[in-house]
Amino acid sequence: MAKDPVRVLVTGAAGQIGYALVPMIARGVMLGADQPVILHMLDIPPAAEALNGVKMELVDAAFPLLKGVVATTDAVEACTGVNIAVMVGGFPRKEGMERKDVMSKNVSIYKSQASALEKHAAANCKVLVVANPANTNALILKEFAPSIPEKNITCLTRLDHNRALGQISERLNVQVSDVKNVIIWGNHSSTQYPDVTHTTVNTPAGEKPVRELVADDQWLNTEFITTVQQRGAAIIKARKLSSALSAASSACDHIRDWVLGTPEGTWVSMGVYSDGSYNVPSGLIYSFPVTCKNGEWCIVQGLSIDEFSRNKLDLTAKELSEEKDLAYSCLS
Numbered sequence: 001m002a003k004d005p006v007r008v009l010v011t012g013a014a015g016q017i018g019y020a021l022v023p024m025i026a027r028g029v030m031l032g033a034d035q036p037v038i039l040h041m042l043d044i045p046p047a048a049e050a051l052n053g054v055k056m057e058l059v060d061a062a063f064p065l066l067k068g069v070v071a072t073t074d075a076v077e078a079c080t081g082v083n084i085a086v087m088v089g090g091f092p093r094k095e096g097m098e099r100k101d102v103m104s105k106n107v108s109i110y111k112s113q114a115s116a117l118e119k120h121a122a123a124n125c126k127v128l129v130v131a132n133p134a135n136t137n138a139l140i141l142k143e144f145a146p147s148i149p150e151k152n153i154t155c156l157t158r159l160d161h162n163r164a165l166g167q168i169s170e171r172l173n174v175q176v177s178d179v180k181n182v183i184i185w186g187n188h189s190s191t192q193y194p195d196v197t198h199t200t201v202n203t204p205a206g207e208k209p210v211r212e213l214v215a216d217d218q219w220l221n222t223e224f225i226t227t228v229q230q231r232g233a234a235i236i237k238a239r240k241l242s243s244a245l246s247a248a249s250s251a252c253d254h255i256r257d258w259v260l261g262t263p264e265g266t267w268v269s270m271g272v273y274s275d276g277s278y279n280v281p282s283g284l285i286y287s288f289p290v291t292c293k294n295g296e297w298c299i300v301q302g303l304s305i306d307e308f309s310r311n312k313l314d315l316t317a318k319e320l321s322e323e324k325d326l327a328y329s330c331l332s
């Protein structure tokens with residue numbers, strides 16, 4: 001029997017990530033090749049004509065799984081009945097701007113959209129915040145939508161996770177699909193900590209630790225980390241636009257694994273509400289290693305944290321606490 005369609009909201013759908021993301025969702029990349037979808041696309045009035053153009057293209061592409069499209073500038077109409085909300089709408093970082101510069105523009109958007117989601121989304125709607133500052137926008141959304149369970153509000157650090165996998169794959173000249181269990185700790189910013197302590201590579205001789213195969217701790221502890229931390233800025237410098245196809249693809253990975261589950265023995269990185277695990281202060285949206293099953297994520301427990309890692313976990317937590325204070329000062 002055919003499945004009922006799932007309603008997926010994409011905010012900022014007329015923007016560049018939106019343009020890459022909506023066809024992926026309509027093709028089944030996010031929820032599976034047997035899952036029909038109804039797309040809800042929200043943007044602001046100046047982008048209404050462009051949004052309508054995206055809707056026209058979705059019709060023209062004749063996606064078999066796409067059972068309907070709502071394209072609107074009305075947040076209530078956009079949020080009504082949605083099962084999944086991918087929050088991309090906002091003001092992107094331009095060359096030379098720090099993420100903090102975009103804070104005040106974006107947190108007020110997330111405060112108002114929190115109310116629309118809380119009142120009109122389907123019960124148990126899963127929320128993924130992509131727009132920067134992603135962790136802090138997600139935290140504001142959580143705080144101003146108190147009836148949405150905190151487990152349902154997450155932010156995107158899967159792009160950073162995938163970037164780390166990509167760097168290891170290039171360095172070792174192995175398939176990216178053979179590398180697993182990197183961790184992105186903390187903020188989706190240049191203080192994030194890409195950690196390969198527990199990362200392995202599938203080789204003809206079995207699974208091997210990345211540290212053993214790379215055999216260059218100096219590179220892993222310096223250049224590898226900064227390359228992943230600065231990758232967003234490097235893309236902006238090269239494209240004069242922030243990353244879009246990789247962000248869209250990683251957003252699909254994030255929701256797919258959350259809804260359909262992570263493969264046995266594999267974890268992924270998600271920005272989730274901290275509960276004090278790994279002595280990260282509670283009350284932040286912080287990226288942790290998680291496994292997912294039956295539509296629920298769970299922080300991987302018991303991983304060893306050495307002194308080098310501890311300092312990096314604390315540094316990015318400190319930045320998130322400061323961002324939280326700044327966000328509240330922007331809102332007051």
Ligand SMILES: NC(=O)c1ccc[n+]([C@@H]2O[C@H](COP(=O)([O-])OP(=O)(O)OC[C@H]3O[C@@H](n4cnc5c(N)ncnc54)[C@H](O)[C@@H]3O)[C@@H](O)[C@H]2O)c1
Binds near residue numbers: 016
């Ligand atoms: N977390 C990540 O890994 C990651 C990666 C890349 C980009 N980003 C962030 O994603 C966001 C979107 O990037 P982009 O390149 O698509 O930007 P973009 O400017 O191309 O698109 C943003 C869209 O949001 C719309 N918008 C603005 N305010 C809105 C509102 N109140 N409601 C609905 N829509 C609104 C704009 O009109 C625009 O169409 C940016 O904040 C960017 O920094 C995050």
Ligand SMILES: O=C(O)C[C@H](O)C(=O)O
Binds near residue numbers: 093099231232233242
């Ligand atoms: O760094 C940015 O502002 C862009 C985006 O978050 C990215 O990681 O590519």
